[in-house]
Amino acid sequence: MKSGFTYREVCPGVLHITDPLGVHMTLLVGREKALLFDTGYGVGNLLSFIGSLTDLPLTTVLSHGHHDHAMGAMHFPSVRMLAEDLPVFRKYTGRGQRERILRQAGLKAQAREQYLSAAISEPDALEEDCFYLDGLSARVLRVPGHTPGSIALLVPERELLLLGDSWNRETWLFFPESLPVRTYAASFRFLMSHPFKKALAPHVEETVDREYLLQFERGLNEAGFAEAKPAIIPGHEHIQVRAFEPCPGARLVFRA
Ligand SMILES: [Zn+2]
Known part of the structure; x- marks a missing residue:
């Protein structure tokens, strides 16, 4: 059966x-x-898809x-996240948000009901500075901005940065939980102070x-x-935002 998930190996x-x-x-x-x-939106069985890729002990x-990163936590016995984002997690993983997601998902009735009612355990507080996987490691970088508890991961062995929502082609800083644009800019400069050559972003297919x-x-x-300039973001029309392009092809949107 098709899982609905796909992947590409960016580097070993x-x-x-x-x-x-x-x-x-x-x-x-x-x-x-x-x-x-x-963990994505939580639509489809992510745990069994991951199981088809590796049988090593997994930390999530x-x-x-x-929700578009955290709702899939419903498939895992435990996940970790900075405690600063727990209020964000609670707000975005409830029933109302699940109903909004289902409008795009096209699931059958039984799968819809499962998705709406699935238990989701609160993330454990992320306290590690680095995860060692033997041959690869992932260093935790705190980047408050998009949300207070946002992180990125640096993978030194591959000179790779995993950006989280701290950067996308359109980076959003207009949520009530987002921090001021200058706080975000300081976090972004902190990210760029680390040695990496390539980066991956959650809403961008290609390597950056x-x-x-x-x-x-x-x-x-x-x-x-x-x-x-003032801008209108589809789905978030009620929020007054301003937007500009820090460089061609990338837009930053923040609260007016
Ligand atoms: Zn986000």
């Missing part, structure tokens, strides 16, 4: 997975252990508490080069914030 032991609704997550497979970064870590993210970083400045 690093799998960029796409869930049935199109959001990405990353599986890191070391020699002794595996780590899953994010959430980049932050939004460091050089491009450096251009984006250079655009995060007072002149850019001042030139940001």
Whole structure:
């Protein structure tokens, strides 16, 4: 049976997975252990899909508490996330959000009911600074901005950064739980202070080069914030936002 999940191996032991609704997550497979970064919308049986890719002991870590990364936690006995994002997780994994997701998912009646009623355990507090998988490691980088408890992961052995929602082609900072744009900019500069050559983002299919993210970083400045124009984000029309392009092809959207 088709699982609805697909993946591509970006480099040895690093799998960029796409869930049935199109959001990405990353599986890191070391020699002794595996780590899953994010869990997608929770539509489809993610745990059995991961089981088809690796049988190593698995740790699951959430980049932050939004539904499109965290709802899939319903398939796992436990996941970890920074405690700062627990209020976000509680707000975004309830029934109302599940009903909104189901409008895009096209599930059959029984699967719909299961999805709506599935228990989801609260994430355990993420306290590790680094996960060692033997041959691969994942260093936790705290990047408050998109949400207070957002993290990225640095995989030094592959010179790779896993961005979480701290960067996408359109980076969103307009949620009530988002922090001020200058706080985000400081977090982004902190990310860029680490050694990596390539990056993966959860809403971008292709691998992103460091050089491009450096251009984006250079655009995060007072002149850019001042030139940001009012914008309308479909599905979030009730929020007053401003937007600008820190570099061509990437947009930053923040609360007006
Ligand atoms: Zn998010």
